[in-house]
Amino acid sequence: MSIIKVEHLSKKFGAVTAIRDVSIEVEEGTIFGFLGPNGAGKSTTINILCTLLSPTSGKATIAGYDCMKDSSMVRKSIGIVFQDPTLDKELTAYENMMLHAYLYNVKRSEIKDRIHNALRFVDLYERRDDVVKKFSGGMKRRLEVARGLIHRPRILFLDEPTLGLDPQSRANLWDFITDLPRKHNVTVFMTTHYMDEAEVCDRISIIDSGSIIATGTPDELKKTIGGDVIYIKTSDNEKAKVEIEKLFDVDVSEKNGELFLTTLKGDSCIPQIIKTIGDKALSVRLQRPTLNDVFIKMTGKQIRDEEISSTDTFKEDMRAYRRRFDRG
Numbered sequence: 001m002s003i004i005k006v007e008h009l010s011k012k013f014g015a016v017t018a019i020r021d022v023s024i025e026v027e028e029g030t031i032f033g034f035l036g037p038n039g040a041g042k043s044t045t046i047n048i049l050c051t052l053l054s055p056t057s058g059k060a061t062i063a064g065y066d067c068m069k070d071s072s073m074v075r076k077s078i079g080i081v082f083q084d085p086t087l088d089k090e091l092t093a094y095e096n097m098m099l100h101a102y103l104y105n106v107k108r109s110e111i112k113d114r115i116h117n118a119l120r121f122v123d124l125y126e127r128r129d130d131v132v133k134k135f136s137g138g139m140k141r142r143l144e145v146a147r148g149l150i151h152r153p154r155i156l157f158l159d160e161p162t163l164g165l166d167p168q169s170r171a172n173l174w175d176f177i178t179d180l181p182r183k184h185n186v187t188v189f190m191t192t193h194y195m196d197e198a199e200v201c202d203r204i205s206i207i208d209s210g211s212i213i214a215t216g217t218p219d220e221l222k223k224t225i226g227g228d229v230i231y232i233k234t235s236d237n238e239k240a241k242v243e244i245e246k247l248f249d250v251d252v253s254e255k256n257g258e259l260f261l262t263t264l265k266g267d268s269c270i271p272q273i274i275k276t277i278g279d280k281a282l283s284v285r286l287q288r289p290t291l292n293d294v295f296i297k298m299t300g301k302q303i304r305d306e307e308i309s310s311t312d313t314f315k316e317d318m319r320a321y322r323r324r325f326d327r328g
């Protein structure tokens with residue numbers, strides 16, 4: 001069942017078209033990632049879904065409620081972590097949570113337990129009586145996630161939740177975000193411009209200049225690139241080329257003295273290649289397409305050059321995370 005349904009949504013700010021004909025469906029209990037560069041229209045879309053902005057045209061429903069007509073029911077169904085932090089730094093973590101619980105009419109008798117549980121979930125229980133100005137960026141973001149859950153929403157919107165955090169805090173926050181569907185039965189809709197975060201989402205849409213340019217699972221999108229590329233260094237390229245072409249019935253090309261071919265099942269082809277060309281094999285490497293490749297193919301540009309290079313450490317953390325995830 002689609003818990004979020006967006007149909008042909010557009011929003012103009014005067015002469016600026018922030019989003020154009022955006023359609024999205026998100027299934028309950030999944031993590032949806034909205035990936036795009038600066039100014040692509042991610043926050044505009046989230047703000048419409050959270051009933052803070054009206055669209056120029058189109059329709060959106062959240063948990064079956066119309067974002068324009070049933071805004072109070074939509075608001076009861078969702079939690080939000082805004083792109084810009086909104087905590088009161090002079091208050092303690094507990095007091096920030098309490099304010100939010102009052103705003104959302106949480107039953108007085110339940111408030112304390114709910115706050116304690118939410119703070120335990122994000123590992124901030126021990127720091128509940130500290131003022132927020134003493135918190136690190138990662139702790140503040142985790143507190144905002146906990147706060148967004150206090151009224152038990154079915155959906156949590158997170159607008160760039162990890163922006164500006166160091167790699168370790170990002171990976172740490174990601175642990176909590178990826179636990180949300182399983183531990184809290186919460187559907188997650190998040191925006192990001194980090195490829196690595198998008199990789200861990202169940203489904204993503206890539207948005208550029210207000211339009212969605214691709215939607216699918218990360219694997220589906222990467223397959224549009226045409227598969228893995230295998231590079232082979234050999235002692236006799238001419239002979240090896242003929243043998244590999246015969247083996248897979250594909251074209252093998254040569255660049256910088258290396259043979260290469262594109263295939264959908266890179267890792268299972270490598271043993272066959274080595275067996276076939278035998279001693280001629282000097283080295284073999286596999287290059288998997290990335291979401292960055294998908295973005296470049298679709299738009300002809302990188303998402304954000306400077307931040308792609310700064311994600312290297314984070315990539316390591318994410319790889320470790322994925323290994324853990326794969327093991328269940």
Ligand SMILES: Nc1ncnc2c1ncn2[C@@H]1O[C@H](COP(=O)(O)OP(=O)(O)OP(=O)(O)O)[C@@H](O)[C@H]1O
Nearest residue numbers: 013016017018036037038039040041042043044045
């Ligand atoms: N209130 C507003 N008034 C006028 N223009 C706006 C307003 N809000 C957004 N825009 C414009 O709409 C476009 C999309 O902005 P939006 O904030 O949705 O992008 P974004 O994808 O969230 O970007 P970022 O990654 O920087 O947060 C931009 O061109 C922006 O300048």
Ligand SMILES: [Mg+2]
Nearest residue numbers: 042043044083
């Ligand atoms: Mg934004």
